[in-house]
Structure formats: structure tokens, C-alpha cells
Amino acid sequence: MPKITLIQHSGESYTVEAADGATVMEVAIDNDIDGIIGECGxxxxxxTCHCYIDPAFLDKIPPRGDLETEMLEFASSEAKVNSRLACQVEITDELEGMVVILPETQL
Ligand code: FES
Known part of the structure; x- marks a missing residue:
């Protein structure tokens, strides 16, 4: 299982084991990491699962789909070039060491 690091807006950092096939949203929820809500499941x-992906890993995950791109327009925090919805980013072994920054707010 690859390890990924989630960093909250406050600077709190959590490095956790992430199961292959889980999404970054599921990893955050399963580890009780505040900053990802995942209201729609x-x-x-x-x-409400907006996050910023370490740019070094952007080419290791499939690009945003049209729906994800549309939904990011509704994100509470500024959407950036490395913004993703955490529920659309599936963990693979290639993501070992990935850093995910959580935004200031999801609501
Ligand atoms: S959990 Fe709702 S868009 Fe990701």
C-alpha cells in the first residue's frame, strides 16, 4: 500500500497508508482527517472533497473528467491548475509519496 501525505490548511500533516483502489477522499475519511467532507459520497x-495535488504527481493520475472540471467551479476555495476532487483520484502504487494539500474550507 502506498503512503500518501495529506496536509491541512493549518499545516497539520498526516502520512497514511492508502489502499490500492481507494480514492483520496476515502483515505482522508477513513483516517479521520479533517478538511475533506465528501458530502455526496x-x-x-x-x-466538498476539493484538494490540491502535488504537481509532481499530476501526470501519474488520469486527467480530470468534464464533470469534475465543472464541479470544481463550485468549490469553496480557489480552484488551481492542480485542483482535483479527491473522490476522483484513485490510489495506485505509482502514487507512493504523493502530497495532497487540503484547502482552507470546503463549504
Ligand atoms: S465527494 Fe462529492 S464530489 Fe467528491
Whole structure:
């Protein structure tokens, strides 16, 4: 299982083991890491799982789909070039060491 690091807006950092096939949203929720809400349960319809992916890993994950891109317009915090919805980013071994920054707010 790859380890990924989630960093909250406050600077609190959590390095956790992430199961292959889980999403970054599920990893955050399963580890009780505040900063990801995941209100819709992962069906890409709430944008409360917005996160910023370490740019070094952007080419290791599939690009945003159209729906994800649309939903990011509703994110509470500024959407940036490395913004993703955590429920759309699936863990693979290639993501070992990935850093995910959580935004200031999801609501
Ligand atoms: S959990 Fe709702 S869009 Fe990701």
C-alpha cells in the first residue's frame, strides 16, 4: 500500500497508508482527517472533497473528467491548475509519496 501525505490548511500533516483502489477522499475519511467532507459520497456532485495535488504527481493520475472540471467551479476555495476532487483520484502504487494539500474550507 502506498503512503500518501495529506496536509491541512493549518499545516497539520498526516502520512497514511492508502489502499490500492481507494480514492483520496476515502483515505482522508477513513483516517479521520479533517478538511475533506465528501458530502455526496464520491459521486462527483458536491465538490466538498476539493484538494490540491502535488504537481509532481499530476501526470501519474488520469486527467480530470468534464464533470469534475465543472464541479470544481463550485468549490469553496480557489480552484488551481492542480485542483482535483479527491473522490476522483484513485490510489495506485505509482502514487507512493504523493502530497495532497487540503484547502482552507470546503463549504
Ligand atoms: S465527494 Fe462529492 S464530489 Fe467528491
Amino acid at each position: 464520491g459521486c462527483c456532485s458536491c465538490a
